[in-house]
Amino acid sequence: MPLGAADERKPVAEGTVEASGRSASNPVGGWYGTRGGYRGQLGMCLPPLGEALGLAEVTHDARNNRMRAI
Template sequence: MNFKEKIGTKEEPLVLKTPPLSSEYTMHVGEKDGKEILVCTVKKTVLHYDIRCIDDLYKMLKERGDWMELASKDEKIPTKPDTVEHWARSEDNPIGGWYGLKKGFKGRFGMYIPPLMEALGLAEVTHEKRGNKMRAK
């Protein structure tokens, strides 16, 4: 999928809202160690995610064919099985572990990647105060 132009650059990032629509953050394609990554900026906090997560999450959701709970958690907090956050750090995903790349900030995948997928037209995301879910389009 050719989605990189839609995500934006450091100078012109994509502006998104968290699933509950309570906070704004930005996402852009950056580079780290010679590889393209997703750079998520939440106020002054910067998170990095492996850019392969977009295709991998889409394929997993497409195969699943149903809604999946997001269940966003910080890196050190255990995840609930059968959730997007759990999948994003599971040894069973296509990269065999964490899509989050920045030590101490590897979590919160379920908070920041689903709205990006929705903006790219790849997924539907619910927008409740809590317990949000997503599914592939």
Template sequence: MEKRTKDNPWKLKTPPLSSEYEMYVTEKDGREIIVCMVGRTVLHYDYRCLADCHAMLKEHGDWMLLGSKDEKQEAKPGTVEFWARSPENPIGGWYGLKKNFRGRFGMYIPPLMEELGLAEVEHKKRNNKMRAI
């Protein structure tokens, strides 16, 4: 899989195509992470989430609601966001790594997976879904 750097980030848009943001891969505390830059806000996700989410979507076999929520909001069961913070996922919890900014997985990771050719993502105003390719 392609890995971009801070000097050459992916330039992406949220699923509804309403906001732009950048992502790149770096290492922190001995682990690869995805850095997500949304304006001045910086989020971190475990790099492993890409392969794990792709495997989960393959097993799911159909479209899945993204269900993006902030960390302090409850994620709806059966959504990508719910899976990304569930104790039942392969890492046993949050793929988001930065306290108070661990949510929004369903907003920022799916477009990267689409860019990498791992998933299809809908681009409606609301209630977008994704599925594995």
């Protein structure tokens, strides 16, 4: 799954980590991305956390990184 870190004022690409954070169907009701100042933090911070906890594999390329749940 692509990470898709995007500014909260811009539309996010479907099928990305960022899109799942902004979705109304997620457990917290899609509040992420509706408040100012977050600017793509879910797409940037959640994958390394998942990797550190052993829950995800993350590519470490210069651009277009992806993650996969384990």
